[in-house]
Amino acid sequence: MRLDGRRESENVEDRRGMGTGTKIGLGGIGGLIIAGLITLLMGGNIGDVLQQVGGSAIQTENGHEATAEEEELAVFASQVIASTEDIWAQIFKEYGIGQYPAPTLVLYTGATQTACGQGQAAMGPFYCSGDQKVYLDLAFFQTMDRQLGVKGDNSSLAKAYVIAHEVGHHIEYLMGTLDKAHRKMQATNQTNANKYSVRLELMADFYAGVWAHYENRYFNSISDRDLQEAIDCAQKIGDDYLQKRAQGYAQPESFTHGTSAQRMKWFxxxxxTGDVRRATTFQESDATL
Ligand SMILES: [Zn+2]
Structure with a gap:
């Protein structure tokens, strides 16, 4: 996608090259509630929405040397998050939702502390509502190229979609949807909790699509090819696709993110539509989702 000359965000916290700091004594990711983009790729089952369990972030300082490619990705990520700030601020105004409190994008390498416990690159990008931050290890984009075979360049819509999806969880948080769903997930069995998770994830895909709609409307920045790449990416991160690839069959009751068809559909x-009122994943039946 074309982002030349576009502004970078001021809401970026660069923790690359820093240590992970002091651990908070809450059992790390074991105490977290979950749902995750692309996590299954890594063979894990932890996710990209972490629920707050308390604690605060502490880092130690280290030098960090980045390659030119990494710097290119860092600028791209900053431009994408800046675009989500402008667009969501505009949508909030348009729909009378109020001021849009933008999330912070944290760039880190390897592992980092979050208000939701320790975040690790193997989890893929994730959002923590406890500190309203999106956590991203830029190496993920290389993994994405390699494992998803997403052929996009370093500023592809497929990569922007990953960030916009996490911002989608932030929108869910601001709307109260995220906390409400997490409460219900804690009060039910795993199979039902997974169904809530799928609806949260598809809603984040939908919001990513809404962002892309406005991005293209305002800046004419998305080509048909960009769009196709992002849709291909959504297709390759469906639970059914990933499970079949990993184990040869899919178990629908264990889905946490939705099928390929569902992810493409909501994005x-x-x-x-670009219409936030169409974010109805919680109103759909299993059959219509
Ligand atoms: Zn997600």
Whole structure:
């Protein structure tokens, strides 16, 4: 996608090259509630929405040397988060939702402390509502190219979609949807909790699509090819696709993010309509989701 000359965000916290700091004594990621983009790729089952369990972030300082490619990705990520700030501020105004409190994008390498416990690169990008931050290890984008075979360049819509999806969880948090769903997930069995998770994830895909809709409307920055790459990416991170690839079959009751068809459907719906009122994943039946 074309982002030349676009502004970078001021809400970026660069922790690359820093240590992980002091651990908070809450059992790390074991105490977290979960749902995750691309996590299954790494063979894990932890996710990209972490629920706050308390504690605060502490880092130690280290030098960090980045390659030119990494710097390119860092600028790209900053431009994408800046775009989400402008667009969501505009949407909030348009729909009378109020001021948009933007999340912070944290760039880190390896592992880092969050208000939700320790974040690790193997989890993939994630959002922590406890500190309203999106956590991203830029190496993830290389993994994405390699493992998903997403052929996009370093500023592809597929990569921007990953960031916009995490911002989508931030929107869910601001709307109260995230906390409400997490409360219900804690009060039910795993199979039902997974169903809530799928609806949260598809809603984040939808919001990513809404962002892309406005991005293209305002800046004409998205080509048909960009769009196809992002849709291909959504297709390759469906639970059914990933499970079949990893183990040869899919177990629908264990899905936490939705099928490939569902992920493409909700991203496309957001992109085509740009209408936040269509974020109805919690109102859909299993059959219509
Ligand atoms: Zn997600």
């Amino acid at each position: 496309k719906l957001g992109y085509q």
